[in-house]
Amino acid sequence: MAARKGDSDINNILSSEEELEEALCVLAGSDPENCSYSKGYVKRQAVFACNTCTPSDAEPAGVCLACVNKCHDGHDIFELYTKRNFRCDCGNRKFGGFQCQLNPVSPLNLNLYSHNFRGIYCTCGRPYPDADDQDDNEMIQCVVCEDWFHSRHLGCPVAEPEELQEMVCEACMNKAPFLWTYAARIAVPPVIHVSDPEEEVQVDVEGEDNEDRHRRGEEPSFSEEPVNRSSPGKRTHEEMTGRPAKGTTKIVECKLKELQARGLERLRQGAVFWPYSWRAELCTCTSCKRAYVAAGVQFLLDQSDTILAYEKRGLEEPFGQHPLMALINSMDHVQQLEVIYGFNELTTSISEFLDQCASEGKTVTVEAVHQFFEELKARKRRRTSDGNQ
Structure with missing residues (x-):
């Protein structure tokens, strides 16, 4: 389904094993141990911005999952979910004298940066979560x-x-206006305006051919099988050989032209929701491919670009096979990051507890472990109480 952010309550999150599964899905496709800089502009990965190292008045920058864990632990982090074709910035000139612990200082990258890297979202330019917004905070x-x-x-x-x-x-639809034509047929819901209802009926009449359309002054449909006007029993050169006759060019079907010929329109206003597998419905003829490149949306032809494909790849990786992944499957993606932050905080606290016991020469007893978790609970209650004041 569409990537969504929703109001979250960490107590409710942790009470649901299914929600915990979904919380880690977005991170499963990214390497939590090794900086992704050496991999170049990764097709899709989890990306974060560090408000501690690159505040709002500095140049925008993003870091990978491993650098968040290793280099920016305890910093003020903005989760950006995933970004396509992004290269980790950690340790480059934008970070001043800050050194990446996983990778030598790198040159500046040619990433695309939006206001998300400042911790703000939407056309309203507000943060998420927004303490001043009392309305429904769902984001898509x-x-x-x-x-x-x-x-x-x-x-x-x-x-x-x-x-x-x-x-x-809506803004992206207008940058690639041909998408409105597809939206009239396959978007959810297909809000369609037809200027002449009778004309639509005629267009869809079974058995109508291009000659009939030509008489009405319409464009032909390239999806139809051409009508053989030769006498019965004769076959064309193409029918016999599977190749066009010498000196002729085989017409390549264009799904976009076919839809345009039907005369259906959708009100060009507002965002558009698309059903499963909608990308497979896009035309891949040479002319359309050029249009995708010109509009900067050629990635729409890549089925592996989708969030579901990214998460599926992550679940097939060793990290995705971690026993915790058996617990995760149905949480919105901001909740995913909130849980992983909580999980990282827990593991960090446990490591500090064990290190302290080792440095003091103490034996890790059951009683000590119980006391440790009681202190964590008390710390959480204090934070919750402070946040409600």
Whole structure:
């Protein structure tokens, strides 16, 4: 389903094994131990921004999962979910004298940076979570610009989660206007305006051929089998050989032209929600491929670009086979990061506890472990109490 951020309560999160599974899915596809810089511009990975090292008045920068764990532990971190074609910035000139612990200082990268790297989202430019916003905080990610939008700022009704896979915001739809043509047929819901209802019926009449369309002054449909006007019993050169006759060019079907010929339109307003496998419906003819490149959305033709494909790859990796992954499967993606932060904090605290016992020569007893967890609970209650004041 579409990537969503929602209100989160850490107590509710930890009480649900299914939610805990989903919390780690977004991180399973990224390496938690090794900086991703050497891999170049990674097709998709979990990306973070560090407000401690690169505050809002500095140049925007992003770091990989491993660097968040190793280099920026305890810093003020913005989770950015995943970004495509991103190279880790940790330790480059944007960080001043800060040194990456996993990788030598690197030159500046050619990443794309948005206001998300400042910790703000949506057309309203607000942070998430927003302490000043008392309304529903659900946010949905655009698969093109990868910004997050409040559902109330999408300019359209929000489809039910089980009906959709991805969302494209209005601004990105207008940057690739041919997507509106596809939206009239396959988006959720297909809000269609037909200028002449009778014309649509005629277009869809079974058995109608291109000659009939030509008489009405319409474009031909390239999806139809060509009508053989030769006498019965004769076959064309192409039918006999499977190749066009010498000196002729075989017409390549264009799904976009076919949809345009049907005369269906969708109101070009608001974000658009797309069903599962919608990318497979996009035309891949040479002309359309050029249009995708010109609009900067050629990645839409890559089925492995989707979030679900990224998470599936992660679950096939060794990290994804960790016993914890048996617990995770249905949490929104901000909750995922909140849980992983909590998990990292817990493991850090346990490591510090064990190191302290070792340095003091103490034996780790059951009573000491119980006391340790009681202190963690008390610390959490104090933080919760302070946050409610």
